[in-house]
Amino acid sequence: MSIVNITIIDREGEKHKVEAPTDMNMNLMEVCKSYELPVEGTCGGMALCSTCHVYVRSEHGLSEMSEDEEDMLDQAFFVDDDLSRLGCQIPITDDLEGLIVELAPTAE
Numbered sequence: 001m002s003i004v005n006i007t008i009i010d011r012e013g014e015k016h017k018v019e020a021p022t023d024m025n026m027n028l029m030e031v032c033k034s035y036e037l038p039v040e041g042t043c044g045g046m047a048l049c050s051t052c053h054v055y056v057r058s059e060h061g062l063s064e065m066s067e068d069e070e071d072m073l074d075q076a077f078f079v080d081d082d083l084s085r086l087g088c089q090i091p092i093t094d095d096l097e098g099l100i101v102e103l104a105p106t107a108e
Contacts, residue, residue: 002094008037009057009102020092028054028101029087039103045088050076052087053104060099062090077107 002022008031009015020031029052032039040051047068053076056062062085065073069089073079084104090096 004092004094004097004099006031006096006098007100008032008035008054009100010037011103011105020096022092022094022096024092026092027088028052028090028092031092032087032103037103039087041088043088047072047086047089050086051106053078054085054087054090054101055080055083055104056085056099056101057083058098058100060096065089076104078105 003019006018006020007015018035029041042051043049050072069086073084
């Protein structure tokens, strides 16, 4: 099994250093949920909501956004055009070693 180390900054600014397996076909939203971080993932990872909205704080070559992801982010709150992504659309791969993300604020 291959593991990558990811830092997730929660909405209070606390850093959580987590390990994510690259061989289980997981995405970032699922990793957050497995560590009981406050990410809802209401749509189950289909890019139909924005409850897994994150800011990518590190320089990683992530895959291009799908049209569905772009459309959903157009409707989300607190979007940063340079940093915002949906966690459910970021598959866990070896390339994510050292990734740093911050959970975006909620609309509440």
